[in-house]
Amino acid sequence: xxxxxxxxxxxxxxxxxxxxxxxxxxxxxxxxxxxxxxxxxxxxxxxxxxxxxxxxxxxxxxxxxxxxxxxxxxxxxxxxxxx
Amino acid sequence: xxxxxxxxxxxxxxxxxxxxxxxxxxxxxxxxxxxxxxxxxxxxxxxxxxxxxxxxxxxxxxxxxxxxxxxxxxxxxxxxxxxxxxxxxxxxxxxxxxxxxxxxxxxxxxxxxxxxxxxxxxxxxxxxxxxxxxxxxxxxxxxxxxxxxxxxxxxxxxxxxxxxxxxxxxxxxxxxxxxxxxxxxxxxxxxxxxxx
Numbered sequence: 287x288x289x290x291x292x293x294x295x296x297x298x299x300x301x302x303x304x305x306x307x308x309x310x311x312x313x314x315x316x317x318x319x320x321x322x323x324x325x326x327x328x329x330x331x332x333x334x335x336x337x338x339x340x341x342x343x344x345x346x347x348x349x350x351x352x353x354x355x356x357x358x359x360x361x362x363x364x365x366x367x368x369x
Numbered sequence: 370x371x372x373x374x375x376x377x378x379x380x381x382x383x384x385x386x387x388x389x390x391x392x393x394x395x396x397x398x399x400x401x402x403x404x405x406x407x408x409x410x411x412x413x414x415x416x417x418x419x420x421x422x423x424x425x426x427x428x429x430x431x432x433x434x435x436x437x438x439x440x441x442x443x444x445x446x447x448x449x450x451x452x453x454x455x456x457x458x459x460x461x462x463x464x465x466x467x468x469x470x471x472x473x474x475x476x477x478x479x480x481x482x483x484x485x486x487x488x489x490x491x492x493x494x495x496x497x498x499x500x501x502x503x504x505x506x507x508x509x510x511x512x513x514x515x516x517x518x519x520x521x522x523x524x525x526x527x528x529x530x531x532x533x534x535x536x537x538x539x540x541x542x543x544x545x546x547x548x549x550x551x552x553x554x555x556x557x558x559x560x561x562x563x564x565x
Contacts, residue, residue: 296524302392302429328524328531331431331538336522343522 290323291366293359296336299329306335306353313356318363340366370462374485377421380453383441390428397428401438404550406446410558414447417562421485424454425467425477432494433476435546439553440478449561469493480561489560495552498545505545509537 293314297303311325335347337354344362345354381389390397422440426433437454444450457464457475467477467490474493481487510519515530516537523531 294524296522300429300431302427326524330523331535334523336524338522338524346522 289367290321291340291363292323292326293363294326294328294336294338296328296330296334296338298331298334300331301333303335303353310337310354310356310359314359314363317356317360321367322363339363342366370466372423372463372466372479372481372485372487374421376463377423377453377481377485380423380455383424383444383452383454386424386426386454387441392428393434394428397434397438400435401442404439404442405547406442406554407551410554411443411446413558413562414443414449417449418482419449419451420488420561421481421483422450422452423463423477423479423481424452425457425460425463425479426454426475427457430475432474435549436494436553437476439550440476440557443554443557467492478557491556491560494549495556497552498549501548502542502545505541506538509534509541512537 295307295310297307307327311327314322314325333347335345335353336343337345337359339359339362342362343349344359347353387394387397422444424437424440426437428434440450440452444452455463457473457477464473467479468474469492476493478491479487480489480491507519510516513533515526516534517526523534526534
């Protein structure tokens with residue numbers, strides 16, 4: 287990995303998506319440690335569960351359906367960090 | 370598998386459900402207390418037969434938070450609904466019977482007669498509410514160029530804009546509530562009173 291990347295998780299707080307949000311954030315913390323610039327959690331509404339790595343939206347519940355596999359997000363982080 | 374009287378009786382009463390809620394209980398009570406019911410709707414329901422109502426729900430769901438209290442108030446005001454509540458994620462046998470297409474939408478209200486013949490089901494929210502909400506949501510986004518497009522991810526907005534957008538969307542939901550509640554009551558009334 288090169289430069290640390292920022293991860294943003296936008297989740298529907300009205301829908302009770304906190305467990306999935308914390309599960310994903312925890313998995314990324316354990317895997318990447320200090321190699322991430324930040325993990326930002328954004329409470330929202332409207333059934334949202336979006337994950338952005340750097341500038342790239344790597345998962346959107348509206349677009350892709352469901353919750354992302356943490357492994358897929360980790361792969362995206364490696365790809366974005368590698369440029 | 371058909372719902373039997375025995376299976377129905379395994380559900381929680383409406384008050385038992387409220388007592389075990391781990392979130393949104395205060396808002397749920399407020400919604401039940403403040404829903405505006407029309408005398409004509411109550412009279413029509415009071416004249417109808419008594420119905421058993423199976424409810425599938427979860428306390429974190431926004432549509433359930435809005436609509437289950439309406440059913441609860443109708444039950445209290447008319448005395449015509451015997452409600453039993455099941456948590457969606459703990460009763461797969463029931464959830465699989467009341468799918469909304471491919472989705473496990475909630476709340477589900479399934480109405481049964483005395484012999485447990487299903488006379489109708491109501492799921493999630495009225496289509497009229499979905500349609501008007503979509504239109505009003507588009508208007509909210511159009512009201513301020515800082516909000517961008519309704520389809521754009523909100524995490525790209527500056528925090529202050531995001532807060533303003535959230536406030537505008539909440540105001541829209543509050544403003545729409547009388548219409549939305551009225552549509553829920555209308556659909557329940559039609560479903561219950563038109564059934565044989």
